[in-house]
Amino acid sequence: MHSPVNFSQFPDQAGHFGRYGGRFVAETLMEALHELNEAWQDCRNDPDFLAELDTDLARYVGRPTPIYYAERWSRQLGGAQIYLKREDLNHTGAHKINNTVGQGLLAKRMGKTRLIAETGAGQHGVASATIAARLGMECVVYMGAEDIQRQAINVYRMRLLGATVQPVTSGSRTLKDALNEALRDWVANVDNTFYMIGTVAGPHPYPLMVREFQAVIGREAREQMLADHGCLPDALVACVGGGSNAIGLFHPFLNDSEVAIYGVEAAGSGIDTGRHAATLCAGRSGVLHGNRTYLLSDENGQITETHSVSAGLDYPGVGPEHAWLKDIGRAQYVAVTDAEALRAFHDLTRIEGIIPALESSHALAYVTQLAPALRPDQRIVVNLSGRGDKDIYTVAALDGIQL
Amino acid sequence: MNRISHCFQALRRAGRKALIPYITAGDPHPDQTVPLLHALVHAGADIIELGVPFSDPMADGPIIQKACERALSQGMSLRGVLELVREFRRTNADTPLVLMGYLNPIESMGFDAFAAGAREAGVDGVLTVDLPAEEASELAELLVAADIDPIFLLAPTSSIERIRRTVELARGYLYYVSLKGVTGSAALNVVEVEEKLAMIRTCTGLPLGVGFGIKDPPTAAAIAQIADAVVVGSAIVSRIAEWADDPERMRQEAGNLVSAMRQAMPVDSV
Numbered sequence: 001m002h003s004p005v006n007f008s009q010f011p012d013q014a015g016h017f018g019r020y021g022g023r024f025v026a027e028t029l030m031e032a033l034h035e036l037n038e039a040w041q042d043c044r045n046d047p048d049f050l051a052e053l054d055t056d057l058a059r060y061v062g063r064p065t066p067i068y069y070a071e072r073w074s075r076q077l078g079g080a081q082i083y084l085k086r087e088d089l090n091h092t093g094a095h096k097i098n099n100t101v102g103q104g105l106l107a108k109r110m111g112k113t114r115l116i117a118e119t120g121a122g123q124h125g126v127a128s129a130t131i132a133a134r135l136g137m138e139c140v141v142y143m144g145a146e147d148i149q150r151q152a153i154n155v156y157r158m159r160l161l162g163a164t165v166q167p168v169t170s171g172s173r174t175l176k177d178a179l180n181e182a183l184r185d186w187v188a189n190v191d192n193t194f195y196m197i198g199t200v201a202g203p204h205p206y207p208l209m210v211r212e213f214q215a216v217i218g219r220e221a222r223e224q225m226l227a228d229h230g231c232l233p234d235a236l237v238a239c240v241g242g243g244s245n246a247i248g249l250f251h252p253f254l255n256d257s258e259v260a261i262y263g264v265e266a267a268g269s270g271i272d273t274g275r276h277a278a279t280l281c282a283g284r285s286g287v288l289h290g291n292r293t294y295l296l297s298d299e300n301g302q303i304t305e306t307h308s309v310s311a312g313l314d315y316p317g318v319g320p321e322h323a324w325l326k327d328i329g330r331a332q333y334v335a336v337t338d339a340e341a342l343r344a345f346h347d348l349t350r351i352e353g354i355i356p357a358l359e360s361s362h363a364l365a366y367v368t369q370l371a372p373a374l375r376p377d378q379r380i381v382v383n384l385s386g387r388g389d390k391d392i393y394t395v396a397a398l399d400g401i402q403l
Numbered sequence: 404m405n406r407i408s409h410c411f412q413a414l415r416r417a418g419r420k421a422l423i424p425y426i427t428a429g430d431p432h433p434d435q436t437v438p439l440l441h442a443l444v445h446a447g448a449d450i451i452e453l454g455v456p457f458s459d460p461m462a463d464g465p466i467i468q469k470a471c472e473r474a475l476s477q478g479m480s481l482r483g484v485l486e487l488v489r490e491f492r493r494t495n496a497d498t499p500l501v502l503m504g505y506l507n508p509i510e511s512m513g514f515d516a517f518a519a520g521a522r523e524a525g526v527d528g529v530l531t532v533d534l535p536a537e538e539a540s541e542l543a544e545l546l547v548a549a550d551i552d553p554i555f556l557l558a559p560t561s562s563i564e565r566i567r568r569t570v571e572l573a574r575g576y577l578y579y580v581s582l583k584g585v586t587g588s589a590a591l592n593v594v595e596v597e598e599k600l601a602m603i604r605t606c607t608g609l610p611l612g613v614g615f616g617i618k619d620p621p622t623a624a625a626i627a628q629i630a631d632a633v634v635v636g637s638a639i640v641s642r643i644a645e646w647a648d649d650p651e652r653m654r655q656e657a658g659n660l661v662s663a664m665r666q667a668m669p670v671d672s673v
């Protein structure tokens with residue numbers, strides 16, 4: 001079906017996935033990226049580093065996360081059997097901490113004393129503030145002024161954890177602008193500062209490094225499915241904002257060409273309304289935040305504003321590896337609307353007793369289309385990237401309920 | 404020979420250093436850009452860097468970010484910038500113009516179309532902030548073929564390897580970023596800048612410009628002692644912002660700063 005690409009050999013030395021990825025930053029950041037890459041290359045093969053990481057993932061994060069068979073939901077949908085990879089059970093409630101534990105250890109190795117991060121929904125900000133607290137480091141989280149309004153609870157969580165939440169008032173005052181501001185901070189403070197990017201975007205080596213920290217999801221899922229069923233799943237489904245939980249699940253299966261792979265983007269009010277965040281489904285190639293990838297931009301190359309009910313998917317770019325996987329056809333990218341995601345949110349909550357994050361609800365919504373199209377002896381693994389506690393105010397407001 | 408090398412040659416003969424003001428095209432309004440360019444030339448600008456506004460100017464501080472936002476809200480685009488250059492060229496055939504901006508608008512137009520359009524409009528150099536040498540060869544070759552100089556940044560952190568790599572592609576002049584930070588940051592350290600320029604000079608004979616952090620005539624004068632060109636951006640853009648509602652005063656204030664810098668910059672006896 002596919003040309004025999006060995007996916008573990010990508011990206012190349014310069015961070016390219018085909019024509020995507022790379023390092024598109026001002027000269028002022030090139031040396032910092034070089035230094036980061038050197039440190040990371042040392043650590044990724046260092047048994048001491050990996051042992052410390054494994055211990056932290058086990059004792060602090062709570063890994064491995066289980067695979068849960070959603071039996072009642074599978075039966076109701078009437079098709080393939082559905083398995084949830086329970087990233088919602090991680091400490092801080094989402095997959096984001098897999099990455100910040102790793103980058104935090106690296107920052108410590110590099111002798112940095114200050115962590116900075118960007119955040120949209122606040123999940124990566126919380127995961128960063130959590131690690132900073134544990135390592136005793138200063139932490140500054142850049143967050144769009146709009147998002148600070150929308151995500152008051154996570155803002156308070158970050159402050160409780162001792163982080164400074166820095167409002168970003170430039171541009172569209174959302175995640176993309178927070179990322180710009182974090183990059184500006186990093187340029188000025190590279191000597192003592194480590195920039196933790198929260199997804200598989202940014203300049204090389206971030207897309208690779210974040211993928212490797214998140215690939216624990218897919219490695220576990222692969223082992224768990226093999227142990228329980230003696231075979232690989234037929235399909236994988238994950239939501240795609242920047243793409244870190246998705247690539248984390250997908251990557252260890254990329255060379256298994258019999259496993260179908262679906263990334264689910266946010267169609268917001270519907271792609272044809274223009275109010276969406278479906279970068280791969282509706283965008284085109286461009287350069288933003290240090291890499292070449294698919295982007296949502298206007299005809300003049302200006303980045304456009306996005307919309308999604310889920311703040312974590314509200315990003316006009318996407319990790320470069322996903323752009324490449326789309327172009328070569330190894331993964332398929334689809335989009336579901338706010339309304340479809342909300343329906344899935346309620347379904348999983350009522351049928352399985354699990355309140356999913358609105359981001360993850362996008363993956364679940366696609367499963368409701370995919371499962372009935374498959375046979376009952378087939379299996380789907382869906383990444384339940386986070387829990388929905390952070391979203392109950394949003395959902396209540398949409399349902400017209402005042403909490 | 405294009406306008407940029409011509410300009411540096413003439414300056415060298417006159418024992419002078421280049422003064423290069425930066426403004427964002429379309430800020431505060433597209434109608435005011437060409438008159439502003441003329442005012443800057445009149446005040447003593449040797450070369451002008453014309454910013455192409457971008458929605459995500461990640462290497463710029465708040466002053467130029469706001470300028471980009473003002474320009475974009477007036478509908479400015481890369482196509483519009485080329486149109487302004489064409490208009491400027493009708494009444495000024497000599498002053499080199501360098502477009503400074505980010506890659507995505509260029510990529511969106513297409514490298515070939517951009518190189519052809521920029522040449523036809525009368526652009527002399529292109530500085531793409533987020534395009535380091537490692538990723539730049541395709542665009543740089545197209546620009547050189549169109550007789551446009553690809554201008555590159557160097558930074559305090561640039562290693563000798565990176566400097567060598569960059570000067571291989573660079574034409575026109577090199578733009579040394581004088582401090583760790585974004586445009587409009589605090590004061591620069593002249594001694595440190597001088598040391599780094601000496602290191603860069605071991606790799607290239609191209610003229611060296613210095614920018615970021617040059618706010619006033621004394622700093623411009625100090626930099627002119629050690630560099631071939633002085634680039635001033637945020638200090639001018641903040642005057643433009645201050646007088647946005649009074650175009651005449653705006654041109655005057657921007658021009659006054661440029662001529663004060665011009666006068667402060669020493670002239671060598673040749």
Ligand SMILES: Cc1ncc(COP(=O)(O)O)c(C=O)c1O
Nearest residue numbers: 123241242243244245312359386
């Ligand atoms: C629970 C959850 N899932 C998914 C995402 C989207 O990010 P990514 O696509 O990088 O996994 C977020 C981002 O905040 C999130 O909080």
